[in-house]
Amino acid sequence: MEPSERDVIIVGAGPAGCSAAIMANSVGLSVTLIEAKGICSLLHVIPSITNLFGMPLSGSEIGQIVEGQIRNLRIQYLERKVITVSQGGSNWWVQLDNSERLFGISVIIATGTRPVQLQECPWVSGAEQIDCLPLYEVHPRTIVKTPLVVVGCDRAYWTWAERHSELCKDLDTVLLAFPDKWHLEDEIVRSPSVRFVKCQGVISIRKMASGYEVVYKGLQGDSEHIVAGHIASILGNMPNLDLLISPLRHLTTEFLSPAVSEELAESGCYVVGDVAHHEAQRVAVAVGDGAKAALECFYKKKSLYGR
Numbered sequence: 001m002e003p004s005e006r007d008v009i010i011v012g013a014g015p016a017g018c019s020a021a022i023m024a025n026s027v028g029l030s031v032t033l034i035e036a037k038g039i040c041s042l043l044h045v046i047p048s049i050t051n052l053f054g055m056p057l058s059g060s061e062i063g064q065i066v067e068g069q070i071r072n073l074r075i076q077y078l079e080r081k082v083i084t085v086s087q088g089g090s091n092w093w094v095q096l097d098n099s100e101r102l103f104g105i106s107v108i109i110a111t112g113t114r115p116v117q118l119q120e121c122p123w124v125s126g127a128e129q130i131d132c133l134p135l136y137e138v139h140p141r142t143i144v145k146t147p148l149v150v151v152g153c154d155r156a157y158w159t160w161a162e163r164h165s166e167l168c169k170d171l172d173t174v175l176l177a178f179p180d181k182w183h184l185e186d187e188i189v190r191s192p193s194v195r196f197v198k199c200q201g202v203i204s205i206r207k208m209a210s211g212y213e214v215v216y217k218g219l220q221g222d223s224e225h226i227v228a229g230h231i232a233s234i235l236g237n238m239p240n241l242d243l244l245i246s247p248l249r250h251l252t253t254e255f256l257s258p259a260v261s262e263e264l265a266e267s268g269c270y271v272v273g274d275v276a277h278h279e280a281q282r283v284a285v286a287v288g289d290g291a292k293a294a295l296e297c298f299y300k301k302k303s304l305y306g307r
Contacts, residue, residue: 006030008297009094009102011082011243012110013039015283016273018066019290020108021075027298032102034094036081039067042112043283045136047163051284062283085109085243085269090304092268105304106268106297109244110290113237113274113281118205121235123178124151126204130212135160135232140167145211145229147195151202152235153177158188169193174226176202176216199224205231239275268300 008024010017013035021033035041043049043066046059070077081097085107092107115134118127135150135157150157153175161168173194177184178201185196200217212228239255244264256264256276264271270293273286 005091006032006102006104007301008032008106008108008294009092009104010034010108010110011085011094012112012273012275013070013077014042014110014112014273014286015040015062015066016112016286016290017108017110018070019287020110020270020272020294021290022069022073023291023294024297025073025075027295029294029298029301032076032078032104033070034078034080034082034096036079036097038079039063039070039077045163047159049283051282052287082243087267087269090268105301106270108290108293108297109269109271109275110273110286111240111243111275113239115233116235116238118151118233118235120238121152121233124202124205124235126206126215127202130205130207130231132205132231132233135234138230138232140164140171143171143230147172147174147226147228148230148232149174149176149212149214149226149228151176151205151214151231151233153181153184153188153196154234154236155184155188156234158190161191161194174228176214197226237274237281241275244269244271265296268297270296 007029008031010020010031010033013033017033018040021031024031040063043059043063048056049059049062050056082094083097084095086093091103091105094102094107118124118130118132148171157175169191170193175196176199177196178199182198189196198219203215203217203223206213212231213225214228215223215225218224256271261271261276272289272293274281277285
């Protein structure tokens with residue numbers, strides 16, 4: 001039996017995807033919202049959000065409000081993984097991990113970003129066999145040996161340290177900052193237990209019985225090393241664009257250019273939120289982006305059917 005057609009299928013239930021779902025529902029579109037990890041799951045790691053009207057609230061508070069709104073509006077929500085998104089004629093097909101296929105007039109991709117891995121970072125070499133979690137996934141209670149060496153640095157360290165303030169205040173921590181983040185030294189170092197180390201790159205990371213040996217290139221270009229009890233990383237994010245490889249075979253792993261975004265939008269596929277914006281990854285931007293895409297879906301349907 002052929003599945004029924006939706007007006008819009010939304011992949012990703014973060015702020016952008018949920019905003020799109022709520023707006024689409026409010027203008028009378030039939031909506032399916034799909035997310036594998038739960039509604040607004042990543043918001044829960046953000047202690048305070050200030051870039052929206054009526055803030056500040058914690059990410060958890062906003063996430064709970066949004067989830068309640070999605071449920072109260074009875075928007076169809078599927079907690080599934082999307083395998084592929086492809087275009088078939090004038091429709092978009094979405095393949096789920098349970099072999100179910102959905103199709104709609106439009107699709108909104110709101111898949112956000114993922115952390116850059118050590119092996120993908122141009123500042124890091126010689127770490128092919130090392131598993132390293134992004135810092136926001138590390139709880140201080142799991143750090144048995146110190147120092148904690150954080151490979152890379154940005155304001156995410158500050159957010160993490162504030163969230164775990166009592167556990168972090170005496171945690172021996174080394175931030176290995178690459179040249180593009182050296183300017184953050186005065187802003188981030190707020191504790192005698194935190195050491196900000198300017199380096200020109202990591203040469204190698206080797207697993208040892210007592211932890212890790214991290215060899216890095218110092219300011220003068222000399223090799224220096226530090227023994228870490230635990231390592232984590234703050235290396236930025238990459239867009240989750242895997243689902244667009246099929247519609248855009250020439251796609252790279254970089255953030256979409258405005259021209260590529262427009263090319264997709266003309267065919268009924270809208271890419272919104274963090275997955276589309278490198279410099280403006282803010283909840284306020286994601287919310288506006290999602291709502292705008294939902295309205296574009298409405299206008300597309302109206303022009304197609306004269307409604």
